[in-house]
Amino acid sequence: MKAESKYQNKYDSCNLTYALNVVGGKWRLPILWALYKHDILRYNELKRAIEGITNMMLTQSLKELENHGIVHRKQYMEIPPRVEYSLTEDGKDLIPALIALAKWGKQIKEKNKRD
Amino acid sequence: MKAESKYQNKYDSCNLTYALNVVGGKWRLPILWALYKHDILRYNELKRAIEGITNMMLTQSLKELENHGIVHRKQYMEIPPRVEYSLTEDGKDLIPALIALAKWGKQIKEKNKRD
DNA sequence: CAGCATCCTACCGGATACTG
DNA sequence: CAGTATCCGGTAGGATGCTG
Numbered sequence: 001m002k003a004e005s006k007y008q009n010k011y012d013s014c015n016l017t018y019a020l021n022v023v024g025g026k027w028r029l030p031i032l033w034a035l036y037k038h039d040i041l042r043y044n045e046l047k048r049a050i051e052g053i054t055n056m057m058l059t060q061s062l063k064e065l066e067n068h069g070i071v072h073r074k075q076y077m078e079i080p081p082r083v084e085y086s087l088t089e090d091g092k093d094l095i096p097a098l099i100a101l102a103k104w105g106k107q108i109k110e111k112n113k114r115d
Numbered sequence: 116m117k118a119e120s121k122y123q124n125k126y127d128s129c130n131l132t133y134a135l136n137v138v139g140g141k142w143r144l145p146i147l148w149a150l151y152k153h154d155i156l157r158y159n160e161l162k163r164a165i166e167g168i169t170n171m172m173l174t175q176s177l178k179e180l181e182n183h184g185i186v187h188r189k190q191y192m193e194i195p196p197r198v199e200y201s202l203t204e205d206g207k208d209l210i211p212a213l214i215a216l217a218k219w220g221k222q223i224k225e226k227n228k229r230d
Numbered sequence: 231c232a233g234c235a236t237c238c239t240a241c242c243g244g245a246t247a248c249t250g
Numbered sequence: 251c252a253g254t255a256t257c258c259g260g261t262a263g264g265a266t267g268c269t270g
Contacts, residue, residue, distance in 0.1 A: 043232050055233065056265085070223065075232095102130045103212075104205075108183060169243090238264085248255075
């Protein structure tokens, strides 16, 4: 895991930077959001839910989220393969913070529109 | 203003993505945090507070934050030039959300360490 | 079905030097 | 003091094709 190296400097006095590195990136939030709404999704369901994402990006993002303990991956040993993804408890803990942020985002987004 | 173009897709159902684009980037949070702690800072004070940042990055980040209405820029017309930066009300509104996120960041950061 | 390997490219962030 | 202008490299993100 080196995703956070770039942003890791002594100014992340708080752990904010760490959090942002975990949920940052182009597809992490859409993934998290989809899992939040649907609870459990299979790989291809996720891919369809997040239209526009490629296998590469989905796999990569999922793996990183999983490594951070935010997403849970359950693999069934059968043919054809079946893998289900869901939020872990830590992942769910994140949601309120995200909602707060989203609320603020909406607030300033609308102000910026009026300019 | 094009910073958010890249992340702007129809999956930012919530306004989260927007918020992250405003606050994302390498130096925005350190700047915001410094302004939060010190209330008002001049350009060079900011630069010193955020050791490692270059003029380019500082100027650029400040301008974007200002354009988003998060940072207030007050310029005194005198020689030598004096410019003071501070958080706007919208900027201050952001702080609680950031703190929530930071708290979560700390939580999972410590879990990840134990792995 | 679920995912990996490769290759490629745009752009973010940085170093350096200059200015009103 | 408070910035701009230019140039540049690394890396996040993407296109495409293959596999157990």
